[in-house]
Amino acid sequence: MTGPDTRPDTRPDEDADPDSPEGRGGAAVVIPAAPPGSGRTGLDRRRVLGAAIEFIDAEGLNALTMRRLGAYLGVEAMALYRYVPGREQLLDGVVESVIDELYGDPDVHLAASHGWQDYLQRLAHGVRRIALAHPEVFPLVATRPPAAPWVRPPLRSLRWVESFLDALIDSGFSEASAVAAYRAYSSFLLGHLLLEVSQKGVKISPEDQPEGVPGAVATTDLSEYPTVVRLEALLSLDESAAEFEEALENLLGRLEVVLREGRTPRRGDTRG
The missing domain is CATH 1.10.357 (Tetracycline Repressor; domain 2)
Incomplete structure (x- = not known):
């Protein structure tokens, strides 16, 4: 006898807006972000941008600073400048990354x-x-x-x-x-x-x-x-x-x- 299935239900909600994450089975961010507190291990530009998207989704755009994003990733803010020169370039990268989701959408x-x-x-x-x-x-x-x-x-x-x-x-x-x-x-x-x-x-x-x-x-x-x-x-x-x-x-x-x-x-x- 097996225990209860604790995996998240990723089936689309038939009553939800078909374009919403719920209507799509809960899918949202397709860019893997380094887990909070993971430190420098595995840090690269793609993960920095993915983490920035997750941070903005959760906290709002105005809350985003290089220092707060660094803390979210478990690194000093200075470690991020290796991948993005500053906040403005970070925001440009966020836009490009989000738009890139279009090209990973099988229905587009x-x-x-x-x-x-x-x-x-x-x-x-x-x-x-x-x-x-x-x-x-x-x-x-x-x-x-x-x-x-x-x-x-x-x-x-x-x-x-x-x-x-x-x-x-x-x-x-x-x-x-x-x-x-x-x-x-x-x-x-x-x-x-x-x-x-x-x-x-x-x-x-x-x-x-x-x-x-x-x-x-x-x-x-x-x-x-x-x-x-x-x-x-x-x-x-x-x-x-x-x-x-x-x-x-x-x-x-x-x-x-x-x-x-x-x-x-x-x-x-x-x-x-």
Whole structure:
């Protein structure tokens, strides 16, 4: 006779939001962090960034300092500077690490092999899963200075921008229409998800922005992102007013449909 099974239940909660960690079986951080108090053993950049993500998830972004992260890892703060030059570079690494979770998500495709709509649907849900798994970290994705400061709207992860543009261009979009799609898609997605995590009590503020943004990103090597560099002239255009008006018109059109079709009765509503 065996004893009770004490292993954690990793089966998805069928009643939970399908993009939440509970709906995914409890999975959240995919980056192994060195256990608290483990000292220098096994310490490397990946583990430092993983520990920073865990710390922010638990304590909030504003609580993160090099000293506190060092204590969390069981080392002096100075030991961390071997892997990250300072807090600002640490935050940049956190963003890149969290975005890298997209590329480890089996439900997110790296190419639009089943059509661009399928690609964008999967990508949107993958980003939302990141936001729900790391709500305290997620605002950094949209608020950290972009590695290419001329990208509009700004997005820290050029890997995301590059793969997005390549997928749409490969699907038949012109370069101009791919950039327009990037603008509309990222504005909708990040705006919606920032509001969603703010409803969980997460502070969305610029207080963690480094001073001198251009200097903070001057050392970024853009040679890994040829599509982004090639489309700089398009990505740097400020079309905010026109895009706002177009999005507003689309919303009003959708509300016209809602008005025309009427309200769908809620469960238990027995009114005629």
